[in-house]
Amino acid sequence: MSHWQESLRTCVPDIDQEHRFLYGLLARLDLSRATEAIDALHAFLQEHFVHEERLMDESSYPDRAEHRHQHAHLAARVEQLRASAAPWTMARLHAFRSLLSDWLEAHIAVHDKALALWHAAWTEYTRGPMPHKGVMETSMGQP
Numbered sequence: 001m002s003h004w005q006e007s008l009r010t011c012v013p014d015i016d017q018e019h020r021f022l023y024g025l026l027a028r029l030d031l032s033r034a035t036e037a038i039d040a041l042h043a044f045l046q047e048h049f050v051h052e053e054r055l056m057d058e059s060s061y062p063d064r065a066e067h068r069h070q071h072a073h074l075a076a077r078v079e080q081l082r083a084s085a086a087p088w089t090m091a092r093l094h095a096f097r098s099l100l101s102d103w104l105e106a107h108i109a110v111h112d113k114a115l116a117l118w119h120a121a122w123t124e125y126t127r128g129p130m131p132h133k134g135v136m137e138t139s140m141g142q143p
């Protein structure tokens with residue numbers, strides 16, 4: 001998938017916004033300024049991972065070790081491609097775009113959606129009791 005789509009939406013709007021932005025950076029990669037564009041994408045990807053990892057830590061997300069591992073693995077792969085002495089060509093750029101878009105699609109569909117659900121539930125839980133009446137209270141006829 002080369003563009004962000006509704007099917008990639010999670011229940012955390014900030015995360016969705018960052019994913020959309022990443023897909024936008026990927027779509028705008030072009031050969032005339034490949035190095036700068038990939039540097040910008042790499043920098044934003046790092047910020048995005050830090051953001052997600054903060055959400056994992058603050059909510060004690062149970063699968064955070066595996067999720068972090070996936071981030072680290074992709075970051076290392078991107079770093080390796082950036083560091084290569086080979087000049088950017090259309091073929092290399094295409095391979096880079098495919099690597100990132102395939103990874104994002106698979107990662108968002110499973111890992112980011114799971115994290116977002118967990119974090120949304122955690123946020124709801126830590127917000128305290130809901131203002132509506134509980135089931136017990138209502139069924140017992142109390143005011």
Ligand SMILES: [Fe+2]
Pocket residue numbers: 052067071107111112
């Ligand atoms: Fe992630």
